[in-house]
Amino acid sequence: MSKLLKPEGYTALLDLCQTEQAIKQIKDFFLCSLSSELRLRRVTAPLFVLRGLGINDDLNGVERPVSFPIKDMGDAMAEVVHSLAKWKRLTLAEYKTRPGYGIVTDMNAIRADEEMDNVHSLYVDQWDWERVLLPGDRTEACLRRIVQKIYNAILRTEFDICEAYPQLQPFLPEDIRFIHSEELLQMYPDKTPKEREHLICQKHGAVFVIGIGGKLSDGHEHDLRAPDYDDWSTRNDSGYEGLNGDLLVWYPVLGRSIELSSMGIRVDKEALLRQLALQGKEERRELYFHQRLLSDTLPLTIGGGIGQSRLCMVLLHKAHIGETQASIWPDDMRRECRAAGMPLI
DSSP states (O other): OTTOOOOTTOOOSSOHHHHHHHHHHHHHHHHHHHHHHHTEEEOOOOSEEETTSSOSOOTTTTOOOOEEEEGGGTTEEEEEOSOOHHHHHHHHHHHTOOTTOEEEEEEEEEOTTOOOSSSOOSEEEEEEEEEEOOGGGOSHHHHHHHHHHHHHHHHHHHHHHHHHOTTSOOOSOSSOEEEEHHHHHHHSTTSOHHHHHHHHHHHHSEEEEEOOSSBOTTSSBSSOOOTTSBOOEEEETTEEEEOEEEEEEEETTTTEEEEEEEEEEBOOHHHHHHHHHHTTOGGGGGSHHHHHHHTTOSOOEEEEEEEHHHHHHHHTTOSOGGGSSOOOOOHHHHHHHHHTTOOOO
């Protein structure tokens, strides 16, 4: 497996039974901490939604959702969710949630087009959260405050699990660095976006890269984003003001950066129409979700997803995400992992 990283001398610090216990401890502690920081109420979420309503997320715009016909509904097609960004916004409207409060849920998804490696799996499990904003809160300053709260919850969870298992030593820095994707491009103009992320994370330990989806000064995006959930970024007199981004940490076990969360302030009517036009997808304006947004029946929100298995992998110092979740892996990857001391669940 050419994409499999096999750290030299790697040994799992927790056995299989300890790992399962530690996974539960991390998930319970982090959910409580995140909910307290952001004032979130837990809700139940769907595994699949109906096709054609515009509710499912398109992520980078090319991933195919897993779908199936529903016999009792005249073979209407359902799609396994990619994430819940739009569904959460509809739910907040239904619950009439006040500004400053929100919801959090366990999101489980199948991403059949994912290229499997140490940190990518067909199975995705996230804490998906969403919080209502006032119009004046749609700013980069608000985004930064929320990111800091999430990072604080991660740090507290790291402390808690390291107290329970002394063989684990904390490594995350106390502070997180914010940097715009355009600034990152200017720092490393001859590197790919992924290489830039590795370099900046190696330097600072924890970084939030702001402004993902829109084209930068070189004519390329830092990464692709669907046009109808995050507001990519806006220009102001001093340059860029980013309204979304990715939270990344430097992971010494693999010698690379790892994304733990993608999040952002969601599109309002103006941003939705602008970004649909930029991607030539104006026909989506007729879909149910988009009509709700354009008719002012959805709240302004900020939200995102935080990888559950990936956070567990990092905090338990595992070398492969398959050590913290049950999924399907190629037989040759399983053999190589076993030989490298990475037992996959």
